Amino acid sequence: MKTSNNKNADIIFPKGVTISNTNFTGIAWLQMLVTNQDTFDCMIGNVTFEPGVRNSWHSHPGGQILLCTSGVGYYQEKGKAIQLLEKGDVIEIAPNIVHWHGATPNSEFTHIAISTKTNLGPAVWLESVTDEEYNSYKE
């Protein structure tokens, strides 16, 4: 099955629709890329964060892989330092690892998010990322 087609030279996939829930601190966009989650035991979405926007601490029972495609973002696992994310970076998030991701303060950020083994259940959402945590990135 073929879906989506984007002729704009600057981006690969459409931005999609705004995500309207309390797990994001501001405007983020989601374009779902796979329609048949049950067949593939996998969910794929193109996610774009506006500058400064991040999601809450959370984990995935079946894990998740992030393929970074444009802009500059942050990724942090509980108890570790923030990592800077740029185009071409790949993040492997093992099952049940508590983490968050988002844009840096001054750049939009887009990644493809591949949630794997989705039959194990949906993401588990936890507390918000504090400003102190978000601002703790060190070059």
Place this chain on the structure above:
Amino acid sequence: MKTSNNKNADIIFPKGVTISNTNFTGIAWLQMLVTNQDTFDCMIGNVTFEPGVRNSWHSHPGGQILLCTSGVGYYQEKGKAIQLLEKGDVIEIAPNIVHWHGATPNSEFTHIAISTKTNLGPAVWLESVTDEEYNSYKE
């Protein structure tokens, strides 16, 4: 875990290494993007076909998803017409569907290939795509 980082503005992921097997008609490149296949039950590779290069008819016991990122390619399922693939197209290949993919005669083509439910086994490779089949695309 963070892997790979690519500063070239024209591409997202590195081309990787050439694929040297008889399932491809010419030069194709593979950059593996996920190291821990067992954890995610999923294998992800960035595949680039030189113009005119395609793979053989094959199928995946656990299915595969193609995210097209640059150039122009072809995709065909057994018994159906060839589909043209461009940046932003997504192809969902259900388990055991016999198909092939590759570049068009005059364009390089790159897609991210996500093989799902890989615990069900590796790809099953079949006969080559004939020139008559490859040249059967109609606009």
